[in-house]
Structure formats: structure tokens, C-alpha cells
Amino acid sequence: MAGEQVLLRMEGISKSFPGVKALDNVQLTLRAGTVHALMGENGAGKSTLMKCLFGIYSKDSGHIYLEGKEVNFHSSREALDNGVAMVHQELNQALKRNVMDNIWLGRYPKIKGTPLVSEKQMYADTMKVFDELGIHVNPKTVMSRMPVSQRQMVEIAKAVSFNSKVIVFDEPTSSLTEAEVEHLFRIIGMLKQKGVGIIYISHKMAEIKRISDDITIMRDGQYVTTQPTADLSMNDIIRLMVGRELTNVYPPKDNKVSDEISLEVEGLSGEYSKLRDVSFKVHKGEIVGLAGLDGSGRTEVLENIFGNATRHSGEIKLYGKKTANRSPKESIANGFAMVTEERRATGIMAILNIRDNTVISSLKKYRVGPLLSDKKQAAATDRMIQAMRTKTPSQKTKIQDLSGGNQQKVILGRWLLTEPEVLLLDEPTRGIDVGAKYEIYQLIQEMAKEGKSVIMVSSEMPELLGVCNRILVMSGGRLAGEVDADNTTQEEILTLAAKYV
Amino acid sequence: MSEASKTAVQKKPITAKEVLNWLLDHAMIIIIILLAIFVQIQRPAFFGPANLISLLQFTTARLPMALGVAGCIILAGTDLSGGRIAGLAGYLAAIMGIYTFPNQPVLALIICMLAGGVIGLVNGFCMGKFKLHPFIVTLATQQITYGMYLTISNSAQLAMPASYAANFATATLFQIQTGLNKNGDPVFTKVPVFVLLAVILTVIMWFVWNKTTFGKNMFAVGSNQEAARVSGVNVLLTIICVFIVAGAMYGYTGFMEACRIGSSTPTLGLNYENDAISAVVIGGVSFVGGTGKISGVILGVFMMQLIITGMTFLGITGNTVYIIKGAVILFACILDMRKYMTRK
Numbered sequence A: 001m002a003g004e005q006v007l008l009r010m011e012g013i014s015k016s017f018p019g020v021k022a023l024d025n026v027q028l029t030l031r032a033g034t035v036h037a038l039m040g041e042n043g044a045g046k047s048t049l050m051k052c053l054f055g056i057y058s059k060d061s062g063h064i065y066l067e068g069k070e071v072n073f074h075s076s077r078e079a080l081d082n083g084v085a086m087v088h089q090e091l092n093q094a095l096k097r098n099v100m101d102n103i104w105l106g107r108y109p110k111i112k113g114t115p116l117v118s119e120k121q122m123y124a125d126t127m128k129v130f131d132e133l134g135i136h137v138n139p140k141t142v143m144s145r146m147p148v149s150q151r152q153m154v155e156i157a158k159a160v161s162f163n164s165k166v167i168v169f170d171e172p173t174s175s176l177t178e179a180e181v182e183h184l185f186r187i188i189g190m191l192k193q194k195g196v197g198i199i200y201i202s203h204k205m206a207e208i209k210r211i212s213d214d215i216t217i218m219r220d221g222q223y224v225t226t227q228p229t230a231d232l233s234m235n236d237i238i239r240l241m242v243g244r245e246l247t248n249v250y251p252p253k254d255n256k257v258s259d260e261i262s263l264e265v266e267g268l269s270g271e272y273s274k275l276r277d278v279s280f281k282v283h284k285g286e287i288v289g290l291a292g293l294d295g296s297g298r299t300e301v302l303e304n305i306f307g308n309a310t311r312h313s314g315e316i317k318l319y320g321k322k323t324a325n326r327s328p329k330e331s332i333a334n335g336f337a338m339v340t341e342e343r344r345a346t347g348i349m350a351i352l353n354i355r356d357n358t359v360i361s362s363l364k365k366y367r368v369g370p371l372l373s374d375k376k377q378a379a380a381t382d383r384m385i386q387a388m389r390t391k392t393p394s395q396k397t398k399i400q401d402l403s404g405g406n407q408q409k410v411i412l413g414r415w416l417l418t419e420p421e422v423l424l425l426d427e428p429t430r431g432i433d434v435g436a437k438y439e440i441y442q443l444i445q446e447m448a449k450e451g452k453s454v455i456m457v458s459s460e461m462p463e464l465l466g467v468c469n470r471i472l473v474m475s476g477g478r479l480a481g482e483v484d485a486d487n488t489t490q491e492e493i494l495t496l497a498a499k500y501v
Numbered sequence B: 001m002s003e004a005s006k007t008a009v010q011k012k013p014i015t016a017k018e019v020l021n022w023l024l025d026h027a028m029i030i031i032i033i034l035l036a037i038f039v040q041i042q043r044p045a046f047f048g049p050a051n052l053i054s055l056l057q058f059t060t061a062r063l064p065m066a067l068g069v070a071g072c073i074i075l076a077g078t079d080l081s082g083g084r085i086a087g088l089a090g091y092l093a094a095i096m097g098i099y100t101f102p103n104q105p106v107l108a109l110i111i112c113m114l115a116g117g118v119i120g121l122v123n124g125f126c127m128g129k130f131k132l133h134p135f136i137v138t139l140a141t142q143q144i145t146y147g148m149y150l151t152i153s154n155s156a157q158l159a160m161p162a163s164y165a166a167n168f169a170t171a172t173l174f175q176i177q178t179g180l181n182k183n184g185d186p187v188f189t190k191v192p193v194f195v196l197l198a199v200i201l202t203v204i205m206w207f208v209w210n211k212t213t214f215g216k217n218m219f220a221v222g223s224n225q226e227a228a229r230v231s232g233v234n235v236l237l238t239i240i241c242v243f244i245v246a247g248a249m250y251g252y253t254g255f256m257e258a259c260r261i262g263s264s265t266p267t268l269g270l271n272y273e274n275d276a277i278s279a280v281v282i283g284g285v286s287f288v289g290g291t292g293k294i295s296g297v298i299l300g301v302f303m304m305q306l307i308i309t310g311m312t313f314l315g316i317t318g319n320t321v322y323i324i325k326g327a328v329i330l331f332a333c334i335l336d337m338r339k340y341m342t343r344k
Helices: A048-052 A076-080 A101-105 A119-133 A148-161 A178-193 A205-211 A234-242 A300-304 A328-333 A342-347 A356-365 A374-388 A406-416 A434-449 A462-469 A490-496 B003-010 B017-024 B028-044 B049-074 B082-101 B106-130 B134-153 B162-170 B194-213 B215-225 B225-230 B235-261 B272-282 B294-315 B320-342
Strands: A006-017 A022-032 A033-039 A061-068 A069-071 A082-087 A166-170 A197-201 A215-218 A224-227 A261-270 A280-282 A287-291 A311-318 A321-323 A336-339 A422-426 A454-455 A470-475 A478-484 B171-181 B184-191
Touching: A006 B162, A022 A033, A022 A048, A022 A197, A022 B194, A033 A048, A033 A082, A033 A205, A033 B017, A048 A061, A048 A166, A048 A197, A048 A434, A069 A454, A076 A082, A076 B049, A082 A148, A082 B171, A101 A148, A119 A148, A148 A178, A148 B049, A178 A197, A178 A205, A215 A234, A224 A234, A224 A454, A234 A328, A234 A490, A261 A300, A261 A454, A280 A454, A280 B049, A287 A300, A287 A434, A287 A462, A287 A490, A300 A311, A300 A336, A300 B215, A311 A470, A328 A490, A336 A406, A342 A406, A342 B225, A356 A374, A356 A406, A356 B215, A374 A406, A406 A434, A422 A434, A422 A478, A434 A454, A434 A462, A462 A490, A462 B225, A470 A490, A478 A490, B017 B028, B017 B320, B028 B320, B049 B171, B049 B184, B049 B194, B049 B215, B049 B294, B082 B106, B082 B162, B082 B184, B082 B235, B082 B272, B106 B134, B106 B162, B134 B272, B162 B184, B162 B194, B162 B235, B171 B194, B184 B194, B194 B215, B215 B225, B215 B235, B225 B235, B235 B272, B272 B320, B294 B320
Parallel strands: A022 A224, A033 A197, A033 A215, A082 A166, A166 A197, A287 A454, A287 A470, A336 A422, A422 A454
Antiparallel strands: A006 A022, A006 A061, A061 A069, A215 A224, A261 A280, A261 A311, A311 A321, A470 A478, B171 B184
16 A cells, blocks of 8 residues: 555656756656656756756746645755655765764754754764664764765765655765665665655666666656566666667768877776776777766776876877876876866866967967967967857957857867867767757867867767767776777667676 | 846846946945045145155055065965065065175165065965965964064164165155245155166066966966866966065065165064055955956055045044055955856
8 A cells, every 4th residue: 555655746847958958848756665766868867857856946847746735845955844855976965064963954953942952862863863774873973084885874864864755866876885785775675664755866777676666767858658667677778768869960970090099098097086997099080989877987087198187007108109197287298188077167267268268278389588479379269269160259258258168169279279189078068058069079070180089078878979989988997898889879888888887 | 037137238228227236346446536536625735746756655665565465366365474574574684784785785685585485485385285275374474474583683673774775765766846845946756766666566567467378377277276287287386486476575575665664673564464465455356366457456556555645634543544444455355256246
């Protein structure tokens, strides 16, 4: 009986961002006492759907019913108060505070009749929840002293402490060891017993098959299907997740891949990342894709090549010559360039103008005596605005006033001015509208045609298939395999991507 | 939403909100102009030639330190050590003038600037290498510098030798007739040499900020340190150099102030850094980092001086001046933050 009662129903949810329809008429029905897996590729809209549930985004249309009553939360807190909790993949915790502070933050128990916080009460309440869940953590430990797995347990305990009816788990096992995963599954089992409905977001097929009762699959912001887990095989799930027509939104792939090898990477391992023993070769004029799930080490490959992350071991050779690449500055001098994933955080210098943003990596070229020539800088910037077809009122416009696509073009221009041999692009089209994406693809093609080698990370598989000549698939920090972009399928890539998770 | 409202605003001629925004964007300068007009009406001598030259002298005396600290603020940092570095440099100047190089004031000036640069190096290194907050680092070096000064000088007061003062502070660049005395003879006010030196320093700084790799890197680091690093900027070196330049400017200020005042005392340089930071902030160099202009710094120092002189003319006492200076800084920062706040 408990397993049949509908706890949460989301109907016809749509959400648009400028230029993108992130969710299109999506539905989800969660029954009490069950685990409901929500699956889809990166960018399929899972997180957006959850953010609409928690009121982090306001949905454009659709209805959400909790136990039959329509709800419309405006904040995570409001959702929590109504028994809907989320355990985030990226933990938002006050790291300098202790465990119980984090659990009771915003609703500290008070000493009766006073405005003072009752530490005693808080400790007792925390211990009660921990005992119930079998968590062995001292409530007085400072958060930052604990491993991520324990912090995650605290987050789960927090969700439980709200007596939540619905708990959303977003990639909960990504940082857990096997024993910890078992513990988590025991907790989930207990919650199920209590009639809690669980939405479980994960890329790990084996886990999904094991603990979920139903699966809802999303693709490109659209609802695909909901079926009992028992009725779906792993291959069915993969097929449903990627079953998308490749439309012709990519420029023709007519770059000539030379036989000459430009870049050789040998046994690359990260010192502080989980990157392990990655080796590959790239040809002159070739566009190589790096595929994989979030956290599979794609970005780390680029960062380690570029000297933007500390290397544990490994060798990099450019045209047979060993290059040390110990810092970005050194790598640039050696002929490397890198467009970072987080454009705002590590790409643009927001309050500086287009020109300053364009010339920053190639300043020594504009030197006349001890000074920099404005004329030369302006000419170079103009050349790049033309070449990249950047839409900007003038060179003096602040880069923060441009759209994402145009900002990215400025950054590409910045790198072209350094005349690199190897371009490392991390999610070059993230947050860019469709039209600008096509232009970026064209630019990537042009660079390859000029004989540069391009390594491109992307979470969008069709993009990799449409733009790259060859695709390397990362999984769990290792290179899981390599496929020819013209003769592969998304299914093959996704299977490789799940190899070491 | 915001796009739509922007275009809507453009179509209408001028809205009340736009006028208000314009007024707020320029509030600092408007208020100061109003203040100047008010003082001028109350005390007609305010914009007389004599006072203008005095304004010029004070502005150019304070400008180098402001230029130095402005670089630190462009890095989204600050520097509290300036005043005490100037104090130490003033003492060094006196010692060199009396004992070491009585006849080589230029050499002594260079040594003072180098000494300031060394302390700046320590500031920059601690900040860049150990990722310490500039506030803490420079608070510490401020104390250390002052302690060193008191120790080596034994808190003594030294008169500057005439040879030093003569070269910079009393030597006349040119003089302007500022009125007539009782007998109808013209009265001249002298413009000293250090005014010219300050102008030269300012021009050099303008080139450094706008026309050199170092300057470009400074703005890049101030705007987005991570992005600058990925773009190949040597962030540590840039930070160190900015603080070395700042230190040298404080050293210069100390030397020149000792010459101008005519002596080195333990209070020389006291609160100079506060005045410099205030002036720079009034001049639109933002604590947000990555933004600021030499012209703004000049204007800031001038306006600060105008406020102080204006109050002196109105007979407002030193105690009240502190309150007003503080209020001006607070107000300038509030206006500045308006530009960077994200509207939700």
C-alpha cells in the first residue's frame, strides 16, 4: 500500500533560458517508499528539473503536487520545511563550522525562554539522527577536517533530520568508497521502509539497476520515458538516453589530418587529482575530443598538459621535443594555449575591455622599445575581432558587456595571437547559444586547417562526434578507450565512459 | 527582463531615474564643486593665486604616495605601510644629509626610494607567495617599519640640512605674482622644485600603467588573478613589482616631506597612508580591483586637498576634519560600489 501512494508529481514542467529550452514539458511521478532513478546525459536537464522543484529556478509552466496538494517552493529552505530535501553533489557546507552547526543552521534549537542557542539540545538531536542512521561522526568535528564521504553522510543526516518525505540524491556515490556506498544503500533502504520517496540521480548503471524501483529518462530537456527498473536492461537505458538524431548543426569536417605527430603525452598522472597514467598522441591538424562523465578527469588532462595543475609524473613532447610546461606561462612559450571551462572564473577579466582581454597573452609582440604600442595592440585586436567575427561595439567595450559566445571568441582570439601549436579547449561552447556555437565550431575547424592540433573537452557527445576526428574517452581518471569519431556511436562512448566508474 | 527594460529606457527621452543615476555617478565631484563654490562665497581669497599655489604644493607633495598605493588597490589589495615607510625614509634622508652624503641629495633620494622598495618587496612577496591578505601583511610591516625607525633613531628629531632642502623644497621653479603689499609693490609666491619632480613621477607612472607589459599585467591580475595566470601572466612577480614601486614612492615621499618640512620627526608620515588611500578611492580607483586611472588619482588627491583647505578656510578645526574625511571616504566607497553591485 505504502509503495503505491503517489508522493510527488511534477507535470508539464518547462523552463527556458535565453536561447535555450532547458526543460520542455517534463514529468516525474514519485511513489512513497520507492527509489526513483532520474537518468540522462550531462545537460539532459536533470539538475534543472530539480532546481525547479526546489525553487532555485522558477519554472515557466507546469505544476508540482506534493501528496496531492499543489506546491510552488521559492527556496530550498521552503522546500525543506515542507519535507522535500536534497543531498547535493557539490556540498554547500559551512566548512569552518562543526557538524551539528551545519545540520541545525538556520533553525538552531533555543534554550527555553531565551534567545540563546542550546548546544546541549543540538548535540542530543544530532546524536539521535546519527544513531538512527548508523553514522559514526562526532557532532563537534569541524567540517573541513572530515573526508568528503563523511561530509556527505552529514548532508544526508541533515535531510533526514527535517523528517523529509522526499529526498533527492544527486550523484551521492561519486566520492564514496565501496564500503561507504553499502552504508549509503542501507540508509536508503531504511528510508524506503519509512515510506520516504527518493529521487536518485546517478550515471552509474550498476547502482541504478541495484537500488532503484523506477527509472525516468530525460534527453535534451525532454521527458523520454518512465519504466520499472526491472523492465530495462543497461543497454536499453543507454539507448534511451542518447537516442537522438544527429542533426546537421556542424560545419563540414574537411580538415586534413597529417601523418605527422605533433603532441605526445606519455603516462600523465596528476599529483592532486585522480588522473592516472594517461597516454595518447595527436596529429598535426587533428581535432581530438575528450569525452567522459563529469569528474572523469577530462579537464585534468588539459590542466596537466598546460601546467595549470601539478603533475605527478608523465612526459609531454611537442614535435618530438620534450616540453616541461611547469606553468601556463611556460606552456604558452612552448606553443600551447588553453581555453578554460569556467569562462567567468578563469577566462575573462570582466571589467577590462576587449583589447586588454585580447592582448594579455601576447604583450611582448607589441613592444616598441620599453613601451607597448597602442597602435599595434589595436591592430592585433582588430584582426582578431575580424577573424573571430566577434560582435562588439568597439575594442573599448568591457568584455562583461558581451554575450557568452562573443566573450569566448575574444578568448579564442587571445590565444590565436600567441600562435600556438596545440589548442586545449575545455567546454568551448558551454553557455553559448546555438548560432554562436556553430561559429565556434567553424573557428576550431579553421585552426585545424592551419595545422594546429586541437584537443577539445565536451560534455555534449553529439558535439564531439560532429566536430572531432578522433575521440578519447576518459573514465575514473583513466583513459578508457579511443574511438574514431566518424565510425562510432554514442552508445559505444557511453559504455567506455562507464568503464571505471 | 533587463534587456527589455534597457531598450525601453533608451526610447524615452530622459527619465527621472536616469537623472538620479547620473547625479549619483558624479555625486562626489558635484559635492566638491558645490563645496568649493560655497567656500569661495564665504571666503573670497579661497581661489586666490596664493591659495591655488598652496593647493598645488600640497597636492604634488601627496601625489607620489597616492600613485604608489593606487597600484596596490588596483590589485584588489591595499597598503597600510606607506606612512611609516615615509617616516623611516625621512630619517634616512636626514642622516645622509647630515653625515653621509651632505652634498649628494640626489643619491640620498635614490637610496630612500630603494629602502622603501625593499620593504615593498617584503610586502609583495608575503602576499603573492603565502597568499596572505594585504591588510595583514602591510599592517605587520607598518609596525615593524615604525619600530625599526624608533630603534635606530632613538626617537630623535633631526633637522634637515639646508643643502637638501635647498635643492628641492626651497629652490624655486618659478614664481607668480600673487598680489600687492601695502606699498603697492608686487608680492611673489614661489613654486618649489619638488612640484616639477612630482609631475615627472606622475608622467612616468602614467606610462608604466598604460604602456608597459607590467602595467597591463597589473590590471589583469587585479581584475581576475586566475584568468591572468592561465593567460601566462607571472602573478607573483607582478604583485611583488607593484609593491616595490609603491614602496619606492613612499620612500620618495618621506625624503621630500622631510625636505619640505625641514626636519625628520617620529610623527613624519603618520596617517599619510590613510590620506593616500582616501584620495585614491575618491579618485575612482576601486577596491574591487582592476580599475583606476592616473587622472583619477590626481583628481582624488586634489579633491582631498581641496576639502581640507576649504575647511581650514571656513575655520573648521582639526578634530572635525577627521570626521569629515571619514565621511567622505565612506560616501565615496558607497558610490563606487553602486557600479559593481549585481542588481537582482
